[in-house]
Amino acid sequence: MKGNPPSPESDFSELGKTWLKRGKSAKDFRSIFMNHLSENVFKCFEMHSVPNSKALINEQKCQRMIFLPLEYYICGEDPIIGLQKLQSANSPSQLCGKVFKNGEPTYSCRECGYDNTCVLCIDCFQKSIHKNHHYKMNTSQGGGVCDCGDVEAWKDGHACEVHQQGQDEDMDEDPVSKLPGDLLVRGSAVCDVVLKYCIDLICWEKTDELPGYLNVSCNEDIFATMLFNDEVHTYEESGTSGPSRKPLKCRVMHHKVIAHQIFAVQMLGWLNKIAVHSDGLRRILCNTVLESKDEDTDLLGRVLLADSTLWKVARAHTHKLFMNTMFMDPVGKKAFAIHFTKHYNNIQKDFVDDDHEHIVSVTSLSVQLFTVPTIARMLILDHDVLEVILGSFMDHLRPAINDKFFELLKCMQGMDMTTRKTGRHIETEPDWEAAFSLQFRVMPVYTLVFDWCASDVSSMCYYK
């Protein structure tokens, strides 16, 4: 390879240096980076046909060509050294906040936990006082976080030995103020540009064109049929759909759209990594997520409302990003809770209409918010959260009871009727079992409906 000039693929630091020189302002960086993505995302994209047809992003290539130069640009030097420096500037963490993987053990203490949602990861548990208490071990379904360090989760022993060290730190210090000035400017530019790109792309609806700020020139127009799998089909079954199941979403998409969408998901994972490295960058990310884009929706609102339409991996990555950034940051968590409450009714509606399991839905994050006493109190006092939750519950109940339930009663009226026959002897008795067992099962519901009608006169007038 001697004598070859460094190409972006072989030498990310050259690229990082160029960006440092030319991307002094956020605006300059934005245009440099968008050009870079327009040119290079496609080079990391691969379509495979064996063993299954699959579109993917080559992780090593995108690491070298996109993520490493970005890290170089943020740090202003080799990221191996730079990220280390950032990490050592972090305040000792007060919270563990480890996000559980599916199947990972969790520990709760029957003596000290405020409720049974308060759990510890194995590392924290073993360094805590609870290992000598009356504890319970469980297996996580994935998605929850370790509550070590959260004073609101434990009556006693709220932090393990490691996270106790962070408890004496000043909570009110803004972690952003510790970042060197030029790093702050570049870090903010990167968070802003990258996050907006990722969210634009994962929420992108068009199948044959990309957002206007990308300038992707393709020599070939290749289209692929993308089949969006759900929770009930296996890969083999996905071409067919069962009798009672909705057909799978299926779209014909240009390969440049597929490439950028898959890459955006990958890039959310990269943002996660950055947030874990530095509490300063984490706060910048929080602020970017909350920053208003236009009058009615900010980035967070957009993601919350699009949740049920996102791919499963995109959901998993955005939720993880929320937990690694906003939930680890006292200011961010409060702000997230307010947004979540504001959009609660719509999020629940989307969830009910969707076929995915609760665990992959953004609604599953409610347990991280509504069970925290100070957040719950704030939401009840200032954001009418009780009214919001009950209202949303009743909204779902009402159509179900009035429309579907009475629809069912209508069908049952006169079902399997025994009619009087004359003139001829009936050899076999007519079928009555179905009507009988249906009636038998619906009976307990009548009592509930009667009680409900008696308690609220307006409910009786609802059905037309």
Ligand SMILES: [Zn+2]
């Ligand atoms: Zn932990």
Ligand SMILES: [Zn+2]
């Ligand atoms: Zn801990």
Ligand SMILES: [Zn+2]
């Ligand atoms: Zn305990």
